[in-house]
Amino acid sequence: MSMRQGARKGSVVLGTAALVAAMAACSSGGGGDGDQIEITFLTQSDTDNVAAAEALIEAFEAENTDVSVTLETQPGGTEGDNLMKTKLATGEMPDVFHYNSGSLLQALNPDQNLVDLSDQEWADTLIEDMANVVSTDNGLYGVPWGSTQAGAVMYNKPIYEELGLEVPTDWAGFMANNEAILAAGTAVPIIQTYGDTWTSQLFVLGDFANVTAQDPDWAAEYTAHNRFYADDPALQGFENQQAAYEAGFFNEDFASALFDDGLRMLATGEGAHYPMLTGAGANISLNYPDNVEDVGVFALPAQDAADTRLTVWLPNAMYIPNTTEGDQLEAAQRFLAFTQSEEGCRVQTEILTPSGPFTTDACELPEDAAPTLTDVQAYFEAGTTFPALxxxxxxxxxxxxxxxxxxxxxIRPAADGAALYDEDVEKQAQQLGLEGW
Structure with missing residues (x-):
């Protein structure tokens, strides 16, 4: 899931924030403890989010001595979604909050509940895909926090070099590579790890950008109950997974292998391909540092090379509720602008560990970024990415x-699986009370 020639813009934002901070400190008597503006920042309570939030607050307060930021946390997931809606409805939302972008943001009624940030200096640094998922027709409401990741094929580069294989751009080329790897007999062509069931979804979820290339209206029509997984082009993801199984390309223990097993196989060359979210690159860096350079990424190929796109998961964002006013609003806007400054980008790079390119020109990937990151960035630069469904x-x-x-x-044919999933989503859409379901 464009990015980063914008260190200059980041410096401008930082300079502006520093100037505003100095002026505020002067007008409030020097920014002493008794004169500070106090704001609250809400994020999810998992370890990674808390660590990143604490580092951001520390860096922000060091450069904005007239502002004191208090961190609040709450669970993520469905419980967190419900808490967000309740806090907005009751006017109890903290001054800044961290939350999903995309469809979950739209469920918060941003036009009614959030501050429009379209006039902020950093607003025009966002890539189009990111701007779209934090906006409505009436305004832009969020600043990205973190990097993208892609649903793609992570592959072992030494295996490709040894067998003289090229990165495939269509499904037939991918299957031919798998045949060559199987014939060589030294590695598993495609790693699957159904002991962690969530990892089984990538053949379908990672194919969505390819679906959109063939039917640009698919997401909107799907939401309106006019598109179905049982029909092409969405059926293809299920059919590709069935074809790969029937070809005998999976590891023998695919039914019980775990995500960590898959990463080991990929990093050490026991397996050649692993359809996976590229955030897994951070796990490889941590657990297999000597093999980081051995792992690359390519988009899950479409049947036709002209339709091959990279499916991207965009980062969460930070927002300001419209109950934040006066000095707190000005401080909250400075806090958001700081995330796009040099120091804010440093926190995102060092604490959050990028899993793909950033969605703003203000932040850059490090020069020594792993191939998994630079491979993904190449799709962004080519304009061949699309957000996940x-x-x-x-x-x-x-x-x-x-x-x-x-x-x-x-166990189940692709067509039957796709039809069953259409029934599954129908129940969920009815629970959401969507029109047409």
Whole structure:
């Protein structure tokens, strides 16, 4: 899931923030403890989010001595979604909050509940895909926090070099590479790890950009109950998973292998391909540092090379509720601008660990970025990316991972799995009260 010639813009934002801070300090008597503006920042309570938030607050307060930021946390997931809606409805939302972009943001009624940030200096540094998922027709409401990741094929580069293989751009080329790897007999062509059922979904979820290349209106029509997984082009993801299983390309223990097993196989060359979210690159860096340069990324190929796109998961963002006013609003806007400054980008790079390119020109990937990151960035630069479906539609059935395990295990044919998933999403859409369902 364009990016970063914008260190200059980041410096401008930082300089502006520093100037505003100095002026505020003067007008408030020097920014002493008794004169500070106090704001609150809400994020999710998991360890990574808290660590990043604490580092951001520390860096911000060091350069904005007239502002004191208090951190609040709450659970993520469905419980967090409900808490967000309740706090906005009751006027109890903290001055700044961290939350999803895309369809979950739209469920918060941003036009009614959030501050429009279209006039902020950093607003025009966002790539189009990011701007779209934090906006409505009436305004732009969020600043990105973190980097992208892609649903793609992570591959072992030494295997490709040894066998003289080229990165495939269509499905036939991908299958031919798998045949060559199987014939060589030294590695598993495609790693699957259904012991962690969520990992089985990538053949379908990672294919969505290819679906959109063939049917640009698919997400909107799907949400309106006019498109179905049982029909092409969306059926293809299920059919590709079935074809890969029937060809015998999976590891023998695919039914019980875990995500960590898959990463080991990929990093050490036991396996050649692993359809996966590229955020897994951080795990490889941590657990297999000697093999980081051995792992690359390419888009899950479409049947036709002209339709091959990279499916991207965009980062969460930070928002300001419209109950934040006066000095707190000005301080909250400075806090958001700081995320796009040199120091704010440093926190995102060092604490959050990028899993793909940033969605703003203000932040740059480090010069020594792993191939998994630079490979993804090449798709951004070529303009061949598209957001994952969950950023464009609120509908995702809860049983997809069980269905894709069955399709990928030969238990259920692709067509039956896709039809079953259509039934699954229908129930979820009805629970959401969507029109047309």
């Amino acid at each position: 969950e950023f464009l539609s609120p509908i995702k059935g809860p049983n997809l991972e069980q269905i894709t395990v069955e399709v990928g295990s030969g």
